[in-house]
Amino acid sequence: MAFWFCLRWWYSAGFRFAFNQIGHELHKVGKKIAIETLIKTLFAPWKQISSTGYHQTLGQKLADATVSRTIGFLIRLSVLLYAVVWSAFITLVGLVFLILWPVIPLLPLSLPVLYFMGVTL
Amino acid sequence: MQLIFTPASKRARRARLAKFYANKWAYVGYKIIGLSGLFFGFYLLYIDQPSGWLVLIPGVIGGILYAWTKGDLKNESVIPIRAQELISTDDYMDFATIAKLTQNDPSAYDIYKALEKSEAHYFLQNRFLLPTEIFEEFAPKNKGSGQAVWLYAEQLRSSYELEKYSDITLLVAVLLSIPNVDLMLNNFGLDLKEMESAVPWLSDIHQKRALAKEHKFFGGIGRDWAFGYTPLLRAFGHNISAEIERYGFFSDTSHQLPMIEQMAKTLAGGNGTVTLVGESGVGKTTCVHAFADALLENPKMPSEIKHRQVVALDAPMLIANAKDPGQMEELVLRILNEAHKAKNIILFFDDAEVFFGIGSSIDLSHVLQPAIESSSLQLILAMNPGAWQQLHKSSVIGKLQPLTVSAPDKTNSIQVLRDSISVAEYKNKVLFTYQALEEAYDLGLRYVTNQAMPGAALTILEQAAVTGKEQKLITKEVVRQTVEQIYSIKLQASDQAESTELLNLEAELHKYVINQDRAVEVVSDALRRARSGVSNPNRPIGTFLFLGPTGVGKTELSKALAKVYFGSESSLVRVDMNQYVNESDLSRLLAPMHGNELGFLGQVRKTPFCVVLLDEIEKAHQSVINSFLQMLDEGMMQDSDNHNVSFRDAIVIATSNAGAGKIREFISNDEEAELTENAFVEELISSGAFAPEFINRFDEVVIFKPLDKDELTSVIDLILKDINKNLDDRKIQITLTPAAKQWLSEKGYDPKLGARPMRRMVQRHVENVVAKRLLEQTLHPGQAITLDVGDIEKSN
Numbered sequence: 001m002a003f004w005f006c007l008r009w010w011y012s013a014g015f016r017f018a019f020n021q022i023g024h025e026l027h028k029v030g031k032k033i034a035i036e037t038l039i040k041t042l043f044a045p046w047k048q049i050s051s052t053g054y055h056q057t058l059g060q061k062l063a064d065a066t067v068s069r070t071i072g073f074l075i076r077l078s079v080l081l082y083a084v085v086w087s088a089f090i091t092l093v094g095l096v097f098l099i100l101w102p103v104i105p106l107l108p109l110s111l112p113v114l115y116f117m118g119v120t121l
Numbered sequence: 122m123q124l125i126f127t128p129a130s131k132r133a134r135r136a137r138l139a140k141f142y143a144n145k146w147a148y149v150g151y152k153i154i155g156l157s158g159l160f161f162g163f164y165l166l167y168i169d170q171p172s173g174w175l176v177l178i179p180g181v182i183g184g185i186l187y188a189w190t191k192g193d194l195k196n197e198s199v200i201p202i203r204a205q206e207l208i209s210t211d212d213y214m215d216f217a218t219i220a221k222l223t224q225n226d227p228s229a230y231d232i233y234k235a236l237e238k239s240e241a242h243y244f245l246q247n248r249f250l251l252p253t254e255i256f257e258e259f260a261p262k263n264k265g266s267g268q269a270v271w272l273y274a275e276q277l278r279s280s281y282e283l284e285k286y287s288d289i290t291l292l293v294a295v296l297l298s299i300p301n302v303d304l305m306l307n308n309f310g311l312d313l314k315e316m317e318s319a320v321p322w323l324s325d326i327h328q329k330r331a332l333a334k335e336h337k338f339f340g341g342i343g344r345d346w347a348f349g350y351t352p353l354l355r356a357f358g359h360n361i362s363a364e365i366e367r368y369g370f371f372s373d374t375s376h377q378l379p380m381i382e383q384m385a386k387t388l389a390g391g392n393g394t395v396t397l398v399g400e401s402g403v404g405k406t407t408c409v410h411a412f413a414d415a416l417l418e419n420p421k422m423p424s425e426i427k428h429r430q431v432v433a434l435d436a437p438m439l440i441a442n443a444k445d446p447g448q449m450e451e452l453v454l455r456i457l458n459e460a461h462k463a464k465n466i467i468l469f470f471d472d473a474e475v476f477f478g479i480g481s482s483i484d485l486s487h488v489l490q491p492a493i494e495s496s497s498l499q500l501i502l503a504m505n506p507g508a509w510q511q512l513h514k515s516s517v518i519g520k521l522q523p524l525t526v527s528a529p530d531k532t533n534s535i536q537v538l539r540d541s542i543s544v545a546e547y548k549n550k551v552l553f554t555y556q557a558l559e560e561a562y563d564l565g566l567r568y569v570t571n572q573a574m575p576g577a578a579l580t581i582l583e584q585a586a587v588t589g590k591e592q593k594l595i596t597k598e599v600v601r602q603t604v605e606q607i608y609s610i611k612l613q614a615s616d617q618a619e620s621t622e623l624l625n626l627e628a629e630l631h632k633y634v635i636n637q638d639r640a641v642e643v644v645s646d647a648l649r650r651a652r653s654g655v656s657n658p659n660r661p662i663g664t665f666l667f668l669g670p671t672g673v674g675k676t677e678l679s680k681a682l683a684k685v686y687f688g689s690e691s692s693l694v695r696v697d698m699n700q701y702v703n704e705s706d707l708s709r710l711l712a713p714m715h716g717n718e719l720g721f722l723g724q725v726r727k728t729p730f731c732v733v734l735l736d737e738i739e740k741a742h743q744s745v746i747n748s749f750l751q752m753l754d755e756g757m758m759q760d761s762d763n764h765n766v767s768f769r770d771a772i773v774i775a776t777s778n779a780g781a782g783k784i785r786e787f788i789s790n791d792e793e794a795e796l797t798e799n800a801f802v803e804e805l806i807s808s809g810a811f812a813p814e815f816i817n818r819f820d821e822v823v824i825f826k827p828l829d830k831d832e833l834t835s836v837i838d839l840i841l842k843d844i845n846k847n848l849d850d851r852k853i854q855i856t857l858t859p860a861a862k863q864w865l866s867e868k869g870y871d872p873k874l875g876a877r878p879m880r881r882m883v884q885r886h887v888e889n890v891v892a893k894r895l896l897e898q899t900l901h902p903g904q905a906i907t908l909d910v911g912d913i914e915k916s917n
Contacts, residue, residue, distance in 0.1 A: 017192035031338035041347035048349030115174040
């Protein structure tokens with residue numbers, strides 16, 4: 001009974017499940033990284049670090065702010081790039097997986113053939 | 122509507138497959154076989170071994186099973202009801218429950234047997250003390266009896282808005298299907314409504330377990346990079362949001378949802394400060410935790426405040442680190458600046474009155490005022506209504522938006538208690554029954570007057586967990602025992618010894634009070650009514666007005682009552698009404714403290730199980746008398762701090778010698794006691810001595826008869842008994858001859874002063890003789906002497 005239940009699901013709702021899993025993984029990237037906040041605050045000072053002392057000149061303050069904002073920009077940009085690369089990887093692997101999905105149940109039957117043929121990597 | 126259970130349906134078969142293929146151990150197997158198969162298979166292929174293809178097979182099968190069970194067998198989504206006439210119950214039943222039911226058309230008893238070893242059954246046994254025999258012996262066994270179970274289960278599902286039936290729904294439904302089950306439950310001190318509440322309770326526990334396992338996201342990497350560091354706040358504050366991120370927030374605050382939404386609206390709308398006003402224990406702090414949780418998790422929160430960090434200032438830490446008020450101001454100012462610069466901080470001041478100099482020496486209002494007025498910082502203040510009233514004098518009040526946090530009703534309070542007890546249970550390794558929670562609520566409402574619900578009940582439960590640590594199970598009785606210990610009151614049903622004591626109370630009281638049969642009888646009756654549970658629990662045990670001349674035993678009876686029934690004379694709270702003759706004295710009466718000493722209301726709060734004696738009530742000012750009206754009616758008074766003080770476990774006795782002359786006149790005319798009382802009360806009202814609304818609030822007005830000479834002789838016996846008690850440690854016993862007693866009563870008789878001069882007489886004539894003989898060493902320890910008229914006559 002289990003075998004037929006499994007097989008029927010694999011070639012019906014299973015496709016949708018596999019597709020949803022890719023969406024789920026991509027969604028997780030969005031949850032793990034505050035993409036919207038990072039874009040909105042791309043040029044904001046890093047951790048609000050900037051000069052506020054009265055003894056500092058305007059030039060010093062300006063330089064301080066520029067350094068803080070540049071550090072912030074670089075860190076945020078690298079995290080955003082990481083999110084893009086990771087998402088692209090998930091999409092790619094997911095697509096390959098989706099293409100292979102119909103043949104996966106056939107593998108336990110076809111792999112012994114490869115063994116008898118003596119094929120290796 | 123017909124409900125059927127089809128064990129052969131596709132969903133039911135999937136549920137049974139899930140039991141076997143989608144359990145915890147199966148997943149461990151899939152992972153081990155799958156991953157090792159893939160790893161070793163590819164490794165063998167890598168080293169040119171074609172056998173690697175064969176090793177890959179279990180890896181692929183493991184992977185397939187994993188995907189199938191996750192995607193199909195773990196998907197318990199219900200099948201929408203297609204036709205109301207015929208509902209297939211397995212379409213919306215938990216997989217775990219379906220898997221236990223294998224019979225076609227099971228009886229109620231079959232359903233019980235299938236669920237006998239479930240967590241739900243143990244839950245009913247332990248949390249509700251429900252005996253298994255009810256199911257075993259009374260669950261219907263006939264074919265078709267299952268139909269009633271499905272119907273009750275459907276009713277429970279819809280009334281508690283549950284998606285599916287679970288073990289607990291079916292077990293409670295089986296219980297409901299037992300004929301006359303309500304009568305059986307009553308025998309065990311349970312009722313049907315209580316049993317039904319097991320359904321949402323256990324469902325809630327399951328939901329929270331699932332929630333705890335769920336991986337949560339609180340904004341993701343980079344959320345706080347645009348906000349500043351807060352080293353000072355780390356040292357002097359407690360980050361509630363960070364705590365929730367780490368440990369989660371599981372309290373049920375659904376009843377506080379409108380409040381949380383209002384807080385969000387106020388803070389996001391530009392008004393920087395929200396003030397939560399509510400009694401202590403009402404859940405203001407929990408409300409702030411729920412708000413912090415909503416900011417982290419609720420997608421509907423306004424973007425202006427989403428993911429803001431709620432940080433509670435640690436007042437004791439601040440006080441400990443600031444040497445003087447100047448340093449404290451500077452420290453708080455620096456903290457406020459830091460929070461302002463960080464841009465993502467909402468500061469929470471719990472017991473905020475402390476920071477405004479109310480009930481403390483720290484007044485930081487001029488430091489906080491600019492921040493409040495400019496709305497430059499987001500602040501949440503929490504304070505009690507009394508402090509909020511006092512803050513009205515301050516100029517900051519205009520900018521503070523008050524939100525009233527009111528005490529939840531009983532259902533919501535019990536719901537909160539269900540969540541909150543887990544800490545006490547874990548700490549003390551105990552288990553609370555449902556009945557214990559209900560009892561804590563009822564007793565908390567009555568006895569914990571300095572806290573509101575649900576805090577009051579929680580305080581009792583936490584104490585009960587410690588009291589009942591040995592027994593492991595905290596029942597209703599343990600809660601009652603705890604309250605008895607804390608408040609020195611009697612709650613448990615009277616045992617045999619106490620019943621005997623109550624039935625013979627008159628005889629006991631007469632050992633201290635001569636004659637006055639009617640007064641002794643009415644107070645004894647009141648106590649018997651209270652202890653047998655017949656009297657109204659929302660009034661004092663008894664309220665009596667004792668009228669009569671001086672020295673007839675009014676105060677003595679009150680003292681005797683305190684001694685005999687309430688444990689000791691210290692259970693007598695005596696108020697000399699002579700001290701409350703002016704209107705201005707009212708504030709003194711209502712003050713819980715007089716300097717360092719407890720005031721009248723403070724004493725009653727400390728010892729609620731007592732005799733309250735309002736001595737010479739006629740002397741008190743009218744406004745003072747009026748302040749007692751609510752107490753006589755509802756057993757409650759409010760002190761000057763707006764805290765309720767309960768008199769519901771007290772006997773209230775007011776004494777008065779108003780119209781003493783008239784009483785003597787009535788008595789000397791030999792009129793019937795009760796007729797005399799009625800006529801006398803009428804006269805007291807018409808003469809304006811007491812207002813009718815005051816006198817009518819007493820349960821009984823009792824007239825104390827003046828004592829005659831014979832009765833005075835009995836008084837001498839009582840006084841002598843006291844003297845002998847004092848001489849007990851020297852083993853000296855004194856007796857008086859009848860002639861000596863006669864002589865004393867003749868000498869000490871004063872119809873106006875009753876027995877009052879008698880103590881003086883005995884002191885002068887008997888105690889003096891004994892003292893002299895002791896000093897002359899003519900009386901030695903261990904001796905018994907009898908004094909005659911000749912002995913005591915000389916002593917003056």
